[in-house]
Amino acid sequence: DAGVIQSPRHEVTEMGQEVTLRCKPISGHDYLFWYRQTMMRGLELLIYFNNNVPIDDSGMPEDRFSAKMPNASFSTLKIQPSEPRDSAVYFCASSFFSYSSYEQYFGPGTRLTVT
Amino acid sequence: GQQLNQSPQSMFIQEGEDVSMNCTSSSIFNTWLWYKQDPGEGPVLLIALYKAGELTSNGRLTAQFGITRKDSFLNISASIPSDVGIYFCAGRTANAGGTSYGKLTFGQGTILTVHP
Numbered sequence: 303d304a305g306v307i308q309s310p311r312h313e314v315t316e317m318g319q320e321v322t323l324r325c326k327p328i329s330g331h332d333y334l335f336w337y338r339q340t341m342m343r344g345l346e347l348l349i350y351f352n353n354n355v356p357i358d359d360s361g362m363p364e365d366r367f368s369a370k371m372p373n374a375s376f377s378t379l380k381i382q383p384s385e386p387r388d389s390a391v392y393f394c395a396s397s398f399f400s401y402s403s404y405e406q407y408f409g410p411g412t413r414l415t416v417t
Numbered sequence: 418g419q420q421l422n423q424s425p426q427s428m429f430i431q432e433g434e435d436v437s438m439n440c441t442s443s444s445i446f447n448t449w450l451w452y453k454q455d456p457g458e459g460p461v462l463l464i465a466l467y468k469a470g471e472l473t474s475n476g477r478l479t480a481q482f483g484i485t486r487k488d489s490f491l492n493i494s495a496s497i498p499s500d501v502g503i504y505f506c507a508g509r510t511a512n513a514g515g516t517s518y519g520k521l522t523f524g525q526g527t528i529l530t531v532h533p
Contacts, residue, residue, distance in 0.1 A: 306459075345460075345505065345523040358520065393459050403467065404448045404509060406521060408459035 304328070306409035308394050314415045320382040323412045325394030326375055335395040335406065336369055336379050345393075351377065352399075384416045423506055423524030431532050436493040438504060438527045446508035449489040450521065451480050454503045463504075464491070496531050503528050 307326040315321055327334045335350040349359040354371045362369070366385070371377040381388055391413050397406040423440045430436060440449070448467055452460035464475050466482035466489060473480055479492045489506055507521040 344525050347520060350520070395459075403465065404450075405462055405465055406450070406507075407462060408452075410459050411457075413457075 306394055306396050306407055308392075308409040308412050310412060311410060312413050312415075314417065315384055316417055317385055318383045319416075320380065321384045321388075321414060321416075323379040323392050323394075323414070325377045325379070325409060327377070327394070327396030328398075328407060329375070331396035331398045331407075332374070333397045333399065333406075334371060334377050335397075336377070337393040337395065337408075339391045339393060339411070348379070381414075384414075386416045389414055389416050421506060421508055421522055421524040423527055425527060426525070427528040427530070429530045429532065430496055432496060432498060434496055436496055436500070436529060437490065438506075439488060439490045440506035440508070440524045441488040442508060442522075443487070444508075444510060445486040446489075446510055446522075447486070448509040449480070449482050450507040450509070451478075451489070451491050452505045452507065454505065454526075456502075460505055493529075496529075498531050498533055501529055501531050 309324045332353050336348040338346045338348055348361045349369045350357055351371045367381055369379045391411045393408050393411045395406050395408045421440050421442050450465050451463045453463055454460045463478055464473050464480040466473055469482055469486045470484045471482040477494045481490045483489055503526045505526050506524040509521050
């Protein structure tokens with residue numbers, strides 16, 4: 303089975319430009335998560351969805367960040383306008399609901415560089 | 418908010434040696450997960466733990482869910498060069514049905530270097 307798919311793998315953009323990161327979760331998973339990883343702050347949860355509905359967006363740093371999940375197989379994270387401090391690796395992860403277990407699987411990440 | 422203290426921050430060992438790392442928290446967790454991250458890749462799930470006192474193995478890896486539910490340990494036996502990477506612990510507090518069901522709190526990671 304395919305794992306979590308993210309695109310692009312690398313993105314270089316200039317400050318002020320709009321950036322859109324994409325994610326396809328594992329088929330059948332009903333939870334989707336967006337994380338940001340930096341050396342200084344480690345792995346931070348930005349937002350997560352359950353059945354395409356945003357549940358907790360308390361980690362979204364600013365209004366410049368927005369995330370959508372129009373259907374069960376696709377989500378986007380958008381930054382507009384981008385700033386150099388947004389440079390980081392962004393991960394998407396997915397999991398499925400279970401009363402007896404909990405496993406969260408990560409995609410390969412998108413490395414974003416804002417110049 | 419919740420914080421996980423993971424130690425050590427880094428380890429330099431010889432191939433064949435055993436490795437131990439741990440995570441501690443001021444909060445009680447219901448689930449502990451251990452991940453490994455290779456350079457340029459996403460974290461890969463190694464082991465999941467669900468009950469206090471639980472001991473689970475995955476090949477040369479063994480992890481334990483502390484009986485206080487505030488800590489967890491990961492051991493790697495007979496290390497090999499491909500064990501190199503960053504190891505993360507992650508904890509989850511909520512049970513099924515809670516509003517924070519999906520949220521994980523991550524440790525800062527342990528960087529493992531294995532010398533051949």
